[in-house]
Every structure is written in structure tokens, then in C-alpha cells.
Amino acid sequence: MPVELDSAQADGPLHRSFVSVRDTDRPVGAGVLIAPQLVLTCAHVVNSALRREQFDITLPSRRQALTLVMPHVDGERPLAGRVVPELWRPPRSRREPGQPTPPPVGKLPYYGDLAVLELDAVAPAGAEPAPFLPQREGREVVAQWASGHVLTTLRAVTRVCAHPWIALDVVGGAVTPGFSGGPLWDRGRQAVVGLVVAAHEADGTRSPTDNDRRSGPYPGMYAIGWTSIETELSELPPVSIPAAGPGRQQLLAVLEDLLPSAQAVQACEKTLAARLGRKSAGLAAQLEELASLAIGVRRGVPELLDVIYDHLTDWRPHVLESGAWQQALCVARLIGPRERLTLKQRRALNAQLAECRSTDPVGLVWSVLPHADQLPTPGDLAEATDILEGYDPGPGQIMPPLIQGVVRIGVQERAAGRATVADDLDSWTRRVAIRLGVAPEAVLQHRVDLSASGTTTFRAISREGEPPKVQVELLPVAPGHLFTYQIWTCGTDGRHEMVLTQDTDVSSEQIVRDIRHVLRTEVREHPETAVVEFFLAPAWLGLDVDAWELPASVDDGGFHPGVERRVVLRSSERTAETHAGWRRRTLALSDSPRVLLDESCTQPKAVRARLEIPPEPGIIVLCCDRELQGQMLRQCIQAGVHTVLWHRERHGRELAAYLVALVEGIDHRQIPEAVRLERIKAMAADPDRLTHKGSQLSLLYDGPDHRPPPLAPGPWALTLP
Incomplete structure (x- = not known):
């Protein structure tokens, strides 16, 4: 049974590594000790401490020293830290690090925003570099304000882990200016999993170092996860990890077989210490020192095996064919189950x-x-x-x-x-x-x-030949006339990137204006135009998003996405429970029958039975009274149906035949374009009265690449498919 630690014990490693970043005597942010003379923090915290613009991208001079304090170790001793030039990553708007440009005001998430400071002297006695582990969803973490005082400790739960940021819900305490750059501490795993970078509130997202803005609290926050930090700072020296669990004694036993002489142990220990940036024990090195050196460092065990492999290749190559080497590989997986590579x-x-x-x-x-x-x-x-x-x-x-x-x-x-x-x-x-x-x-x-x-x-x-996508994560405000949203782009290379967020309630006209802006500035529509996808909860799938438009004016020709682009709906509530059915139906999509659910099949039991008749249908035509559409759509989503086509206002035998004919005999990938053409016909035939059958068609199209945007605050949170 694991031993329960009180908060003081559980936060001991956090306190021994916590760093307060000061603007003279005033705390402006925080950081974390990662090596005896290195501190990791956010670049915008450095800018605030140096009284520069928060998103200034220019490299601070080595002559500019920041004032740092380790409040839990020696709060009376100021430390001087200077930015390491090769580890300066200022905030930038795009993923690519070359030629960085500051992110626009209000744009999130952005990239970079990391800095490593080198101390003029070794950290005070009692200080220890923090252990690090990759972040996990659903874990509770804690963070402390810039002063490091325990009364400022807040608790948060990681909702979504993604690159470049992770999103968290604050469940205890409050995020106020001064948390940025501070370590996210996972008490259960005894490790730092990221750095606080920004706070979320109803009217925008702000960096919690901006003391000239509001003083909090914020309902949620964002952080840079450790995996993103490793990606950004590729030259960062190996960091510590929490004390290992099982496997240490087994590792010592197998090392005795692989390295039987003191000279072999000392040679491997010296090489490993150099690789990990640690001090070698020299002639005093024994198997215990060698194992401890590897176990306490991120990717240390794979580094140890790599060093031993090189040594054995030179001196005892036959051992690599023995059971001892295979046993060493097995023990390494026991100690570090997620690490194989150096x-x-x-x-x-x-x-x-x-x-x-x-x-x-x-x-x-x-x-x-x-x-x-x-x-x-x-x-x-x-x-x-x-x-x-x-x-x-x-x-x-x-x-x-x-x-x-x-x-x-x-x-x-x-x-x-x-x-x-x-x-x-x-x-x-x-x-x-x-x-x-x-x-x-x-x-x-x-x-x-x-x-x-x-x-x-x-x-x-496979994305080969697929068009780019604009994905709108839409949160309607009842009764459905105002909205908040995030807009993502998905290029032909499969990369998702958040490009715009709107946290205040606006009309559909503003959404269309922003979609057009994104299409003009963020998407390469060649050789094919983009698909516009609206992610909605099932209760809002009846919204007429395909009819939204930006009216024409004297200076503007207007924009109608439902006519000029393929506009489809997607569900934001695909869960692990429904994902198995969705994947199974998607695999058989090329041979999937088109199934009609009409007035003769509206009872939930009947719908469920029709959806399970083999071969399982992935494409459904829904033709029933508007009052029943929501219930039947939810059943389709729960069953994992890929595509549903319906008319929002009308039903009947003639309309059912029209809808079935629309999807019959064509590849499922052509359905969005077929629906768009019907909308065009409807507008051309009767632009005002909307009597044409194609005027109010809705298409739920949860394609085989279903991948909800991974980062979203508040009610936008999505479960993985």
C-alpha cells in the first residue's frame, strides 16, 4: 500500500527547486532549477523582469543579470542569472522556430516562450534540481505564486495535453499575475510536468505575469508541457527524474555480469557522466554509482545501455549475443517503461x-x-x-x-x-x-x-490528395444566436494549428468574417479549396451553419461558406465508448450500405436495431420530423456512424427518395461536394423563399481522420475519439 504524504512532504522536491524571478525586489514570475547552475522559466517572465515588452523577441545581453531568489532554501540570498543564448526561445506565432514573429495580442496558443538562465554561482546549499516527467491528462497538479509562499498554492487538473500547450481547470486557489514560469508539480508522481504560461478568463487569455492588467482570479490556465519543452529546447542537458521504483537490484545484478571488472565500470561511469552532464566519481565509481547516475536522469537508462553496448563492442562483443544483454534490455524497460531511446x-x-x-x-x-x-x-x-x-x-x-x-x-x-x-x-x-x-x-x-x-x-x-481544413470549435449560447469559438487549420500534412480564438459572445456574421480571414491568411487552397468543419455538441447539430453568410456591400462582395466551400458538421462528443463502433464502421466504409431512417423507424429500439443490422452502415439518411432529429442523431453518434444527411425542416417519402439518391452510387468522400452542389442549385433556383429541397440540408461528416482540436478551454473540452 503506497504511503500517503502530507503536502509539506509531497512538495519537498518542488520547494528545493523553486525559483522566484524578481524585478529588483518585486516578484514578477517564477522558474525551476534544472541543474546546479541552470534555471528554466518563460521568456516573457525574463522580459517582465528586465522591464521590456512582454513579447520582445530580441536576445537579452549577457550583461543583463536577473535577480533570482530560492525562497524555500535561502530567501535572504539573491542570485544573479543570465540568459543562455542558445536556450532563448521568445514567444512566436508559428511552429517553425526560424525568423520568429511575436504572437498577435489575444492569439493562443503560441509557440516558444522559454528561457534558461545560468547562475553566476552554484545554487545555495539545500537546493536540488527538480525531477521531471511527461505530463498526463486527468492528473491533479499544484503551482505556486512568484513568492513561493505555500498559501499561494493552487490546485489544477490537466484537461488536455497537447503541443504546444496543455489546458488545466483550476480546482483550488486562484490564478493571479505572477504564476508564469512556475513549475507544475504532480504530487502523486513527484515530478514537474510543465511550466505555467497563461491564464484563461471569459474575456480573453492573458499571461499571468502582467501586473498592469487585472489581478485575478482566472478560472483556468495553460502550461507548456514537458514534452513540448524538450522539443523546443533540443540542446537542454538531461534533467533529473523521480527516484525509480522496481528494478534497481535487478539492474545491479545484470551489470555485474556485463561489467565484471572495476576498470570496465569506471570507464562506463566516466563516459555516462560526460553524456549526462554530471560529475564523475572517477576511480571511486562502482556499480552502485553507475546505476544511480543512470536511474536518476531523464533517458538515463537508455544512455547507460548505449554506453555499455559501445564498451562491449570494443572489449567483449560476444556478450552482446548472450542472455545477459537481453536481460539488461528487459530490466531497462522495467525501470523506465516509456524510454527506449537515448x-x-x-x-x-x-x-x-x-x-x-x-x-x-x-x-x-x-x-x-x-x-x-x-x-x-x-x-x-x-x-x-x-x-x-x-x-x-x-x-x-x-x-x-x-x-x-x-x-x-x-x-x-x-x-x-x-x-x-x-x-x-x-x-x-x-x-x-x-x-x-x-x-x-x-x-x-x-x-x-x-x-x-x-x-x-x-x-x-491517408491524407494524400485531401484538401486543407478549417475547423471551428463552436460553443453556442442559448438560444443559439451568439457564439464563442476557436478556429483551427489542418493542412495537407496533417498538422493542426490553432489560429484564432473568440472568448466573447458574437454573432454568426463575425464567425463567417473570421473564417474568411483564416482562409485568406492561414490556408493554402491549392490545388483544392478547403473544407470548413463545425464541431458541435449533439444538442446543437440543428444549427443552420451552412446558411450563415457575410452580406455583400458596396466595398465587399460578401462570403457564403455553405456555397463557396464544403461545409460539414462534426460531433464534439466522440468518446472512447463510441470510438470502437466508429472505427469499425469506418474501416468498412467503402462497402457500407446507405440506410434510411424515416417515419417508420423513430422509436429508439427500432433505430438501434437498424444501426446494428450487418453489414453495419456508416452512412445514414435521416428523414423524420424535426422534433425527433436530435434524438436520432445522438443514437447515430453513439453507434459510431460516420455520415448522416438530413433536411432540417421537411420530411416525407418524396424527400427521402431525393436524399437517398443524393448519396447512392458515389464514393463517401464525394458526399460533401454533392451536398454543396445541391445548396448551390437551391440558391440559384430560389434564393429567398428556400423552397428547393437542397436549401436546408445538413451533413454530419465525421470522417476517418476524426481528430478533435486538442486544446480548448471550459465547455470546449473534447474527449478523445
């Missing part, structure tokens, strides 16, 4: 993945882990392979899912004509796989099998 291996892989354009990250994870439950939704291939790294081979498999995934990416890139990228990935796989105990012949055979099969990812997810 820091350099991971960074090299991420650099290669950034060049890949032919593999969908969600499809990759599903293809490699087809039977796993409740998988996270990756935003890019780096996140996808990070997920795969945490899994062991399935029954009867010898190849780790991570290696399977990288091989699949390489095969897909080669099939797309990107041979150079594929060759680089193959070279990486060849070097790393053998160190993970996978024979080169097995990797080669897996690659040949995938190439011969012609399917490298979940078949319905």
Missing part, C-alpha cells in the same frame, strides 16, 4: 520526422497498435513515435512498436517518391534497432513485407 537518438529521429510528409500520425499509431485501448491522439509524427516508444511488442512479436512505426514511415515516404528521406530513416533504424536487440534481418523482412502489402497505415487515414 537523448541523441530521439533528437535525431525527430529531425528526420520533421522532413516526412506522407504518413498520418494518427493512422500510424492505429496501424502499429490496432488493439490498444484509449490511445492518445498525436499531433505529429514525433508525438506518434513517442507514444509507440511506450509500448512493448505484442504476443509473438520481436520488434518494438517504435521500430515498426519508423519502418512504416520509411516505406510510405519511399512510396511517395521521397527516397532520400526514406534512406535516412532506414539508416537510423539500422543503427538503433540492433542496440535494442532487434536483428537487422528482422527489420529488413518487416520492411519487405510492408512494401509488398502496399498498405503502410490505417487505409482510411
Whole structure:
């Protein structure tokens, strides 16, 4: 039974690493000690402490020293810290780090906003670098205000973990200016999982260091998760991790077999210490010191195995074929179940993945882990392979899912004509796989099998030839005339990016104006125009979003998305429970029958039965009274139906035949365009009276790439599909 710690005990490592960032004597933000002379914080906290513009991107001079204090260690001793030039990441509006531009006021999330400070002297006695772990959804964390006083401690629950930010609900205390840059502390896991970066309130999102604005409290906040920090600061030295659980004694036992001499232990300890940026014990190094050095550092155990592999290759190569080496690999997974790669291996892989354009990250994870439950939704291939790294081979498999995934990416890139990228990935796989105990012949055979099969990812997810998307996460305010929303873009490379947020109630006309702005400035509509997707809760699927428009004027030709673009509805309530049915139906979509639900089938039991008749339908035509549409739509969503077409106002036998004919005999991917053409016909025939059958068509189109936007405050929170 685990021992329960009181808050003072549970927060001990947090207090020993907490740093207050000052503007002379006034706290403006916080930071966290990551090494004896290094402090991690937010770049905008540095700017505030130096009395610069909050989003100033220019590198502070090394002559500019910041005043820091470690209040829980020695609150009377001021420390001087200076920005490390190569670890300065000012706030920027786009993902790409080159030529950064400050984010527009009110735009969230933005990228960067990180800085590492080097202390002029070693931290005071009693200070310890914080342990770090990747963030997890649903975990309660705590944070402290810039002063570090325990009475300022707030509690929050991580709602959504994503790149570049994670979203949290504040459940105790209040977010006020001065929390930015402070560590998010997971008491249960005894680790820092991110840095506080911004607060959310009803009329906008603000950085909680802006002392000239309101004084709080805020109902929610955002943070930069540790995985995003690692991605941004690729040159960051390895950080500490919490004390390891099981496996330490097993590791010592296997090290005795692999390194039987003192000279071997000392040589490996010296090399490992240099890699991890730690001080070597020199001639005093023994197996205990070697194991402790590896276990206490992020990716330290993979680094240890890599060092031992190099040593054995030079001095005892036959041991690599023995059971002792395989046992070492197994023990490493016991100690660090989510870590297989060294820091350099991971960074090299991420650099290669950034060049890949032919593999969908969600499809990759599903293809490699087809039977796993409740998988996270990756935003890019780096996140996808990070997920795969945490899994062991399935029954009867010898190849780790991570290696399977990288091989699949390489095969897909080669099939797309990107041979150079594929060759680089193959070279990486060849070097790393053998160190993970996978024979080169097995990797080669897996690659040949995938190439011969012609399917490298979940078949319905390939983005090749798909149009870009504008996704509007819409929160109506009853009775449905005013709205708040976020707008995302999804390019042909599968990347999601939030480009606009609206936290105050506005009309549909403003939404259309913002959609047009995003289409003009954020989306490349070549060779195909974008699809506009509205994510809505089932209760609001009856909204006539396809009819919304920006009226024409003398100076403006107006904009009607429902006519000029393919406008579809998507559900914001796909859950893990309904996802299995959705995925099953989507896999069979090409052969799926079109099923009509009309007035003869409106009872819930009858609807449920029709939806389960094999082969399971993925495309439904709904033709019933408006009062029954909401209930039947919810049943379709719960059953995992992919596509539903209905008329918002009319029903009857003639209309049912018209709707069925509209979707019959065409590929499911052509349905949005077919519906758009009917809307055009309706407008051309009768633009005012709306008597044409195509005038009020609604299309729920939860496609095979269903991936709700991963970051949203308050009621916008989405469950993973």
C-alpha cells in the first residue's frame, strides 16, 4: 500500500527547486532549477523582469543579470542569472522556430516562450534540481505564486495535453499575475510536468505575469508541457527524474555480469557522466554509482545501455549475443517503461520526422497498435513515435512498436517518391534497432513485407490528395444566436494549428468574417479549396451553419461558406465508448450500405436495431420530423456512424427518395461536394423563399481522420475519439 504524504512532504522536491524571478525586489514570475547552475522559466517572465515588452523577441545581453531568489532554501540570498543564448526561445506565432514573429495580442496558443538562465554561482546549499516527467491528462497538479509562499498554492487538473500547450481547470486557489514560469508539480508522481504560461478568463487569455492588467482570479490556465519543452529546447542537458521504483537490484545484478571488472565500470561511469552532464566519481565509481547516475536522469537508462553496448563492442562483443544483454534490455524497460531511446537518438529521429510528409500520425499509431485501448491522439509524427516508444511488442512479436512505426514511415515516404528521406530513416533504424536487440534481418523482412502489402497505415487515414481544413470549435449560447469559438487549420500534412480564438459572445456574421480571414491568411487552397468543419455538441447539430453568410456591400462582395466551400458538421462528443463502433464502421466504409431512417423507424429500439443490422452502415439518411432529429442523431453518434444527411425542416417519402439518391452510387468522400452542389442549385433556383429541397440540408461528416482540436478551454473540452 503506497504511503500517503502530507503536502509539506509531497512538495519537498518542488520547494528545493523553486525559483522566484524578481524585478529588483518585486516578484514578477517564477522558474525551476534544472541543474546546479541552470534555471528554466518563460521568456516573457525574463522580459517582465528586465522591464521590456512582454513579447520582445530580441536576445537579452549577457550583461543583463536577473535577480533570482530560492525562497524555500535561502530567501535572504539573491542570485544573479543570465540568459543562455542558445536556450532563448521568445514567444512566436508559428511552429517553425526560424525568423520568429511575436504572437498577435489575444492569439493562443503560441509557440516558444522559454528561457534558461545560468547562475553566476552554484545554487545555495539545500537546493536540488527538480525531477521531471511527461505530463498526463486527468492528473491533479499544484503551482505556486512568484513568492513561493505555500498559501499561494493552487490546485489544477490537466484537461488536455497537447503541443504546444496543455489546458488545466483550476480546482483550488486562484490564478493571479505572477504564476508564469512556475513549475507544475504532480504530487502523486513527484515530478514537474510543465511550466505555467497563461491564464484563461471569459474575456480573453492573458499571461499571468502582467501586473498592469487585472489581478485575478482566472478560472483556468495553460502550461507548456514537458514534452513540448524538450522539443523546443533540443540542446537542454538531461534533467533529473523521480527516484525509480522496481528494478534497481535487478539492474545491479545484470551489470555485474556485463561489467565484471572495476576498470570496465569506471570507464562506463566516466563516459555516462560526460553524456549526462554530471560529475564523475572517477576511480571511486562502482556499480552502485553507475546505476544511480543512470536511474536518476531523464533517458538515463537508455544512455547507460548505449554506453555499455559501445564498451562491449570494443572489449567483449560476444556478450552482446548472450542472455545477459537481453536481460539488461528487459530490466531497462522495467525501470523506465516509456524510454527506449537515448537523448541523441530521439533528437535525431525527430529531425528526420520533421522532413516526412506522407504518413498520418494518427493512422500510424492505429496501424502499429490496432488493439490498444484509449490511445492518445498525436499531433505529429514525433508525438506518434513517442507514444509507440511506450509500448512493448505484442504476443509473438520481436520488434518494438517504435521500430515498426519508423519502418512504416520509411516505406510510405519511399512510396511517395521521397527516397532520400526514406534512406535516412532506414539508416537510423539500422543503427538503433540492433542496440535494442532487434536483428537487422528482422527489420529488413518487416520492411519487405510492408512494401509488398502496399498498405503502410490505417487505409482510411491517408491524407494524400485531401484538401486543407478549417475547423471551428463552436460553443453556442442559448438560444443559439451568439457564439464563442476557436478556429483551427489542418493542412495537407496533417498538422493542426490553432489560429484564432473568440472568448466573447458574437454573432454568426463575425464567425463567417473570421473564417474568411483564416482562409485568406492561414490556408493554402491549392490545388483544392478547403473544407470548413463545425464541431458541435449533439444538442446543437440543428444549427443552420451552412446558411450563415457575410452580406455583400458596396466595398465587399460578401462570403457564403455553405456555397463557396464544403461545409460539414462534426460531433464534439466522440468518446472512447463510441470510438470502437466508429472505427469499425469506418474501416468498412467503402462497402457500407446507405440506410434510411424515416417515419417508420423513430422509436429508439427500432433505430438501434437498424444501426446494428450487418453489414453495419456508416452512412445514414435521416428523414423524420424535426422534433425527433436530435434524438436520432445522438443514437447515430453513439453507434459510431460516420455520415448522416438530413433536411432540417421537411420530411416525407418524396424527400427521402431525393436524399437517398443524393448519396447512392458515389464514393463517401464525394458526399460533401454533392451536398454543396445541391445548396448551390437551391440558391440559384430560389434564393429567398428556400423552397428547393437542397436549401436546408445538413451533413454530419465525421470522417476517418476524426481528430478533435486538442486544446480548448471550459465547455470546449473534447474527449478523445
